[in-house]
Amino acid sequence: MKAKIIYLVSWMTLFIVGLICLNGFFLRKDAQMKYEHFFEADHSYDVLFFGTSHVMDAVYPTELYKQYGIRSYNLGNPAETLEASYYTMKIAFKYHVPKIAVIDVAYVDKRQDESRGTIPLSHAFYDAVPFSMTKAETVFSLFPPDMRAEFLFPLVSYHMRWEEWVMGTDSPVCECEPYMMGAEMRTGHAEPDPFVRTDRMNTDETPGKKALRSMIHLCRENHVIPVLVGIPFPAPEEKQAMMNSVAVIAREEDVCFLNLFDVSGLIDFKTDCYDAASHLNPDGAIKVSAYLGEYLKELIGEQTSAKDEDAFWQRQMRQYQETLKHMWLEQLLPHKERE
């Protein structure tokens, strides 16, 4: 009897261990690669960036280090609402508490409960987050019941990947190398959507604004300076009005809001857009990184770092420059010649 019970328990235990191994085997490795340096304990960051793909594509931490020596990580995620960014920040602060948190406000008008269609994109971040109670709390707070399991145990959605391997249709969920420190370099040019700048403000309260306030409070609890930022893109007027209204929150909460739409001559949508609707290509990203770097450097003040930390960043920088040269500057030359 005792032997039979031991047999049953052993079988179940082995089965669960096997499932955990399979989970690791089928997990997409690209998200882990993207956040490889973030979830390692042996680095520290002065600045963390939060928000959507706009900030993910517009700020290159390696460029910030190259120009200003700022050590930062970009935690922007595709189609991430501010409600989700709040939890991203909560998870991030468990690993690194920076001096400054830069929050992209592009999705101040979006609601998490209306974002079901874009939830699968969150795998680009959550696949890399190690299991913890904070992660479990996040998953239960953000995602609908039928989509929770896949974030806690990705085998639920990835066990069918054998089919992609056999058919050769496997594609990454994000295109990012570890040396980009969370940012994505999207090379290409696109004719932008028509853009008309407006100063109008839509002060309606949204879940995004509520989440933004929560993020500011979370920063303060952790002694982090919050900086709100509006990344420029050919946004429709209604979206601009909503983003403009963040100035009211910034005033109320006494935090800085850098609305880059208002910085004249910073971005030329005709040359700096990767796709028609929004995202910036390396030209645009380098300009935004430079502008933000100037501001952040003053806010951070004097900084020192260990020798091995510098060596680490130098390695990232070399790889970044190599990629920038091959993927962008060499492509750009014939493009500019055509112009």
Place this chain on the structure above:
Amino acid sequence: MLFTSLTYLPFLLAILILYWLVPAPRRRVLLLAASILFAAMLGIQCLACAALCAGIAYIGGRWIGKCDNQIRKRSLAICFSFAMLVPMLFFRMMSGHSPALPDWLAGLFSGGMTGQNGFLAPAGISFFTFTSLGYLLDVYHGRIKAENRPGVFLTFVLFFPHLTSGPIARGESLLGQMTEEKAFDFEGIRDGFSMILLGYFEKLWVADRIALYVNFIFEHWYESTGWQLLLAILLYTVQIYADFNGYSLIAIGSARCFGISLQDNFRQPYLAVSVRDFWKRWHISLTTWFRDEIYIPLGGSRKGNIRRYINILLVFLISGYWHGTGLTFLVWGGLHGLYQIAEILLDTENRGKNRYFCRIRTLVLVAFAWLFFRATSFQMAVQILLRIGTRFIGSPVSTGMLPTQWAAIVIGILFMLLVDGFHEQGKRVLAFTDRKPWFVRGAVMMVFAFLLVIFSLWGSGYQSNSFIYFQF
């Protein structure tokens, strides 16, 4: 909670551990609590409806059991049977309609339901109604004594492995098992889990994969070729078997883990040599229910040939109606009735010498009837038949389904054939492991379980089809 939901196995495991840990007298109470929770998770309406049915059957059974007057007994049986059938008939009649309900009523009928088109019925209503009705009629006919412990009776009706899609339990075999004190049964648990694994294989590997093709073709029948439609009908024949047998295996296996035996529901039906033989092997719990409660009381074959044919036809028309209200279900039932009458008239069971020919003939007849079962209208079924006759062009597999899916379907069907072939000869597929050491048996099961995890259709990348019989 469906058997295919991610929560079912952890739920089963948790209840199972508790079941074998608590003292024997408390086990039934635990089963009742688990069954109530399971029903509530399907929808509070399901729980309410099942409890109502059980309540009527319990009171009716007690009343009939105490009654000595035969006429009064009969009147009571009719009244209580009718009362029990009212909810099911109500939902049957409303099925397919979208009535303008007042808000409060619409709210009552909005969650945890299943059904066709507009109006939804509580999950498993036909099954728990027939379980309760069967008990009442068994008491009336004196086959069993009325159960006087309401808790035991409620556990019998709500018992979660059979609640939503059977096998339809009979009081005679199950009521006694509910109160039996059982010793820890290792072999029962091992066999139960083997059955559950095989059930998941048939459902998630075979049935749900075939469903991708069948659903696509039946949704686009008007632009599908004859080959595609023919293949879809044949594959549906496999799908419905894999789906329902898969469900039954999970149900029977789950019950087995608790030391409770449920009636077998399938016995290699597609190896039947005649349609009559098919019905001795297909959905056995329902077929025996109809035989005991309708066919035999109507006179069966005791009142002459004409009456026998009428009884057969009537039973199968009722069976069609039990499955759904549309004309298609009546045609399906009617066809099976007519097939059997023809078999009796032509004496095919004694004439057919070649078993393989008989099996293929039966399979073709059954597959033809499944077309009406699957089609959403009679006109659609007729149009599909006309199209099959006129448009034999192109390749049947050109629907955008990946070659890997087809390969998995073929492997799945071959494995099912192997399993059924073994069972037909009274052997088990895993018999070769019986004399091997315990770790070899464990390893074989483990490999099968991991193959299922990797190659079955489950999880969020794929929305599992709910069990076909869940809607009945």
